[in-house]
Amino acid sequence: xxxxxxxxxxxxxxxxxxxxxxxxxxxxxxxxxxxxxxxxxxxxxxxxxxxxxxxxxxxxxxxxxxxxxxxxxxxxxxxxxxxxxxxxxxxxxxxxxxxxxxxxxxxxxxxxxx
Amino acid sequence: xxxxxxxxxxxxxxxxxxxxxxxxxxxxxxxxxxxxxxxxxxxxxxxxxxxxxxxxxxxxxxxxxxxxxxxxxxxxxxxxxxxxxxxxxxxxxxxxxxxxxxxxxxxxxxxxxx
Numbered sequence: 001x002x003x004x005x006x007x008x009x010x011x012x013x014x015x016x017x018x019x020x021x022x023x024x025x026x027x028x029x030x031x032x033x034x035x036x037x038x039x040x041x042x043x044x045x046x047x048x049x050x051x052x053x054x055x056x057x058x059x060x061x062x063x064x065x066x067x068x069x070x071x072x073x074x075x076x077x078x079x080x081x082x083x084x085x086x087x088x089x090x091x092x093x094x095x096x097x098x099x100x101x102x103x104x105x106x107x108x109x110x111x112x113x114x
Numbered sequence: 115x116x117x118x119x120x121x122x123x124x125x126x127x128x129x130x131x132x133x134x135x136x137x138x139x140x141x142x143x144x145x146x147x148x149x150x151x152x153x154x155x156x157x158x159x160x161x162x163x164x165x166x167x168x169x170x171x172x173x174x175x176x177x178x179x180x181x182x183x184x185x186x187x188x189x190x191x192x193x194x195x196x197x198x199x200x201x202x203x204x205x206x207x208x209x210x211x212x213x214x215x216x217x218x219x220x221x222x223x224x225x226x227x228x
Contacts (some may be wrong), residue, residue: 004157031214033216040123040220042118042120042220042221045216048214090158102148102163103150103158103160103206105157106157107156107157108157
């Protein structure tokens with residue numbers, strides 16, 4: 001089974017702090033994604049990556065950056081956390097290719113910014 | 115703007131009732147279609163998917179969905195729901211021209227009353 005592991009399930013940070021969210025997948029997937037999930041808004045794509053050291057902006061990249069130094073690891077960085085970044089953050093991975101199928105999700109990281 | 119619409123935000127059913135959740139999308143061209151489910155406290159997991167072929171697809175736990183190309187719809191159905199189906203359901207669209215980008219609906223919260 002594909003396993004996508006997010007290092008922190010719950011975090012509480014203060015406004016202005018730098019936040020790192022880590023995600024590791026164990027199935028050699030090329031694609032990795034960061035979404036945020038908010039009630040009534042569904043899942044919105046923040047950033048994604050097709051390959052090591054490669055990144056593309058999603059629909060809501062403002063206030064976020066990412067890093068992919070190794071194929072299995074994709075990190076989301078909040079340079080200066082703000083209260084409107086309080087949310088559930090979901091990491092996902094998938095195989096490369098247009099019709100290779102589904103996203104595999106981690107359990108999520110619930111971030112609260114005070 | 116292109117989008118994925120789930121018209122039912124909250125659905126409450128009694129056990130054994132039939133379920134139909136609507137999903138419409140506005141992306142042109144060839145699409146891959148998915149329904150994901152998120153049980154309370156768990157990660158998002160795939161319920162079923164459509165890539166091509168028979169427009170009626172069957173998934174896990176007795177769910178099925180029908181792709182109607184002319185209506186840009188991919189509605190989820192289950193003839194008889196159980197209390198354990200209480201969850202949030204997300205429709206997702208992967209327009210193949212975008213490669214590996216997935217677009218999610220806002221989700222439908224289903225509560226099944228025993």
